[in-house]
Amino acid sequence: MIGRSIPRLDGREKVAGATRYAADLAVPGLLHARLVLSPYAHARIGRIDPAGALGVPGVVAVLAAADLPIRAGGDARFNEPLAREEAVFAGQPLAIVVAESEAAAADAVAEMLVEYELLPAAIDVEAAMRPDAPAVRRLTGELDTSLRAAHGGGGHAGEGAVSGPDETGEPPPEALSPNVIERIEHVSSDVDAALASADLVVRRSARTGWVYQAYLEPQVAIAAPEPSGGLTVWSSTQGVFYTQKELAKLFGLPAGSIRVVSTPMGGAFGAKAMVVEPLAVGAALHLRRPVRLELTRLEDFAATNPVSACRIELAIGARRDGAFLGLEARVVSDYGAFAENGAVAMTCDLLGGVYRWPAHRVTGHGVLTNRVGTGYYRGPGAPPAAFALETAIDELAEALGLDPVELRLRNLVAPGDLKLDGTPWEPIGAREVLEALGRHPLWRERGALPPGEGVGLAIGVWPGANAPASSLCRFDGDGTFTLVTGLADMTGASTTFAAIAAETIGVPIESVHVVFGDSASAPYTPYSGGSVITYSVGPAVRAAAEDARRQVLAVAAEELEIDARDLVIADGAVRPRGSPERGIALGDLATRIHSGDAGQPPVVGRGGAAVSRLSPAVSGDLAHVRVDAETGRVEVLRLVAAQDVGRALNPALIDGQLAGGAAQGIGWALLEELVHDEAGALASGSFLDYAVPMVERVPPIETVLVEVPSAEGPYGAKGVGEAPVIPVGAAVANAVAAATGVRPDALPITPPRLWSALRERVAAAARVAAR
Incomplete structure (x- = not known):
């Protein structure tokens, strides 16, 4: 069986439409819930008047935060699934309407009356970092004193931050707002001296936007109280025992009294756990009846947990022979109103890629803003790191006149070399992946492409994860x-x-x-x-x-x-x-x-x-693009996705993982971005406004399975789910640079952005010629 391409055992059931998802389950006496969402990014909640909603036939109850039997406290978003006194992002749930039918619940939401007092909002992440920025949450200044201290986060002189050099003679940390709740710093050797000694230094800015996981099945949970006092929860959760544990803490119940059943999932990609479950359970416990909460697509866009936007300033230096000397970077991750995913730490950890850096200094800030709280997506924190680093390495290769594959090969880490966070590298298949891409005809023949076309290369790494x-x-x-x-x-x-x-x-x-x-x-x-x-x-x-x-x-x-x-x-x-x-x-x-x-x-x-060691997964892509210089539109003509999979237990399934990750990576690269207006309201809350790669935008994808067996995984296998999406954006950006000479500094590479960059390049050339 091992090493054979075996069709999915559940494939026929799924394509025939016979799979029963959570929303398909029939539970006797089931009630239906809908959410009342805040339209404002930051507001004090005044009176919530349910009279109009309760007058709709079939409505059973309207529940506010005080009605949910929550016993736990704390700062986690699911500890306060309904806002109590203050709405901190547009789309935050304020109340839950429960009715005998979905239609009645939806009609009742439209009849709700909520009074608000608008508060200053912090929408732009850089502005939110300033000492005079409005607090994202009134609670922030109180609760986050210990949190900020633990993470080296914000503060200013008035809050006891150091205002001059400390006893070591080091300069003080920059003055930052309390909205900065996480600070990461990785330092090795004297990076300033390393960059000063370099024959060439490349400096780049890179930005990635807010990305929605775009699963087909919106988030859904059913909670049913049992006569014995227990509770059954059916949910499309990714974590059965995690959800059980957190629900038990939240509602003060023995974990064994909560039965959690994970139903088949119509996509998740890291987003599904403890988003809708606390609301369904809270309503069910209050009413002592089964309650189903199935988000509409608009609610799912506005109120769940997309991927945080990220901004990176990067400098890398090298000798003329291509040897890397130093890396310096500053990372800012926009966490939205709740810090759940710690993305800035992962981005900082992975900014060194799979390369040796004799000297480095990487600082990162996780910042609260009045936007929806963020969560996880495949390879959380890794795509921004790969985009920034791999585009800078390509620029360096061009300036040094070196083949981009050869430059990377010269600087690869070896087992035992230290990562940016100071931990040693495990054995990885980076060399094998790069060599496979370098041998590919698409790479070897890239010089024969017509004008307006280009091929780009990038690799990425996921450190892996282990758990008992x-x-x-x-x-x-x-x-x-x-x-x-x-x-x-x-x-x-x-x-x-x-x-x-x-x-x-x-x-x-x-x-x-x-x-x-x-x-x-x-x-x-x-x-x-x-x-x-x-x-x-x-x-x-x-x-x-x-x-x-x-x-x-x-x-x-x-x-x-x-x-x-x-x-x-x-x-x-x-x-x-x-x-x-x-x-x-x-x-x-x-x-x-x-x-x-x-x-x-x-x-x-x-x-x-209890697997004790990690087995990092390295993936790499070749992207072949065509650019329309008149419109700025980029078309991916072909994509080659290579990955070290350890041992391919089922090549067909792994091909699907790689191709799916590549398609999602094309979305990151060219299309997908949640847009908020200046007041913080979501302006792209449906698939009419939020573009994902349709069939016509996904090119032929060729997969290359590289096998460098793991000593820990079953039969030598490594995890393959996260890595495929990581390098795609960088590979597409490098292909665009090869086609046009313009290096994109933001994902997605939308036609207006690229068109503006192309026009600026023409204008800059004209200015030089006119001198």
């Missing part, structure tokens, strides 16, 4: 096996896990059934994110399958009166090695076990794993 996990493997009465995991079923995990178990036991993949995501019956499994699914949970699956196989062989050894070490499982039976005529069919063995005739307990394999 467990799994069960049950031998069923018909001789097949059921694998039980608490993981949310994403990215074809059922097919991958079935293949791992089947390979380990020695049965066809059809003999393994996988059960996902029910906290009442599954062993602990981590959150499905960060590329932990195969890498961290796969070893637990393999261990559970090995345990089940060991037990099956032990029972068969008793039945056949032969040493278990001399038995194998093959062709649906347990047989002695070299004696295929003897043996016992798995179905017959299962019958004897479950009837009691074998005198042995039922077989339940148990497996756990």
Whole structure:
């Protein structure tokens, strides 16, 4: 099974429309909820008058923050799922309307009356950092004193910040607003001296915008109180046990009294956990009836957790032979009104790419603004880092007259070299990925393209993630096996896990059934994110399958009166090695076990794993583009996506991951950006206004699977989910530079932006010629 392209086991069900998502579930007595959202970025909430809404036939209740039985405090967004006194972004939920039908709930929202007192808002992230900026939250100045101290964040002289050199003689930190709640600094050696000694220094500004995860299925959860006092939650969550734990803390309930069931997901990409669940649960507990909250697309755009915008100022220096000497960067991440994702830390960690930097200084600031709180997307924090660094390296290669692949190869890290954060690099496949791209005909023949076309290259890295996990493997009465995991079923995990178990036991993949995501019956499994699914949970699956196989062989050894070490499982039976005529069919063995005739307990394999090391995933892209100089429109004609996957357990599934990430990366590169107006209101709250790559914008995508096996992952596999999206924007930008001579400094590369840059280049050339 391992190494074969096996179609997704759930594929037929999905394409036939038979998959039942959370919104499809029928629960007796179900109520329907809709949200009342703030239209203002920052306002004091006055009177909330529900009279008009309660007058709509079918409306059961209108709930405000005080009505939800929340027991936990704290600064996390889900600790206050409804704003209490102050709205801090346009789209923040203020109340929840619950009715007997969706139509009644929607009609009632339109009848709600809320009085507001507008407050000063901090919309622009750079302005929000200034000491005199309005506080994003009135609470900020009180609660974040300890938080700012812990993270080295904001403050000014009036709040006790150092105003002159400290006892070490170092200059004081810059005066910053309390809205700056996180500060990161990575320093090694004397970067100023390194840049001063460089033969060439490239300085670049890079900016990426707010990006929405654009999953097909909006966020949805159903919460149903049980007569026993417990609660069942059906949700398209990525983290079954994470959601259970946080809901238990939030509502002061024992974790075991909350059953969380992860339903099939219509896309998630890092965004789905603890956004809608607290609202559905709070309403259900208050009313003691089942409640479903399914966001409309407008609500999902306005009120969930998109990706933070990022601004980077970067300088890199090198010798004439291409050896990198130093890197200096300043990163600002716009966190919106709630700091949930820590993106600035990841961006700072990854700004060095996969290269050696003898000297570096990277500082980062995570800043609150009066925009929606941010969350996760594939490779959180990594695409901005790759865009800034990889475009600067291409500019450096051009100035030095070096091949961009060769320049990168000369500066790659080796295992044990230190990352920017001071931790050592694990073995990575960066060299193999670069060499594969360098050999590709698209790269070798890039000089023969017609005017207006170009090929660009970029690579990116995801550090990987690890988490403890467990799994069960049950031998069923018909001789097949059921694998039980608490993981949310994403990215074809059922097919991958079935293949791992089947390979380990020695049965066809059809003999393994996988059960996902029910906290009442599954062993602990981590959150499905960060590329932990195969890498961290796969070893637990393999261990559970090995345990089940060991037990099956032990029972068969008793039945056949032969040493278990001399038995194998093959062709649906347990047989002695070299004696295929003897043996016992798995179905017959299962019958004897479950009837009691074998005198042995039922077989339940148990497996756990705590992968100790990371296995970073390196991906690289070649992008072939055509630029219309008259309009600024960029068309991606072809894209080659290469990635070190460790070992390709199922090449077809991995191809899908790489192609999907490449398509999403094209969205980052050319189309996708949430736009807010000057008052902070969302101006792109639907797919009419927020462009994603349609079929005609996605070119042929060729995937190249590079295999540098991991010592930790199952059968040598590495996580593949995050890395594919990371380098695409940089590769497209480098291709645009190759086609036009203009280097984009912002993603997405929209026609107006590129057209303006092209016009400015023409104007600048004219000014030089006129001198």
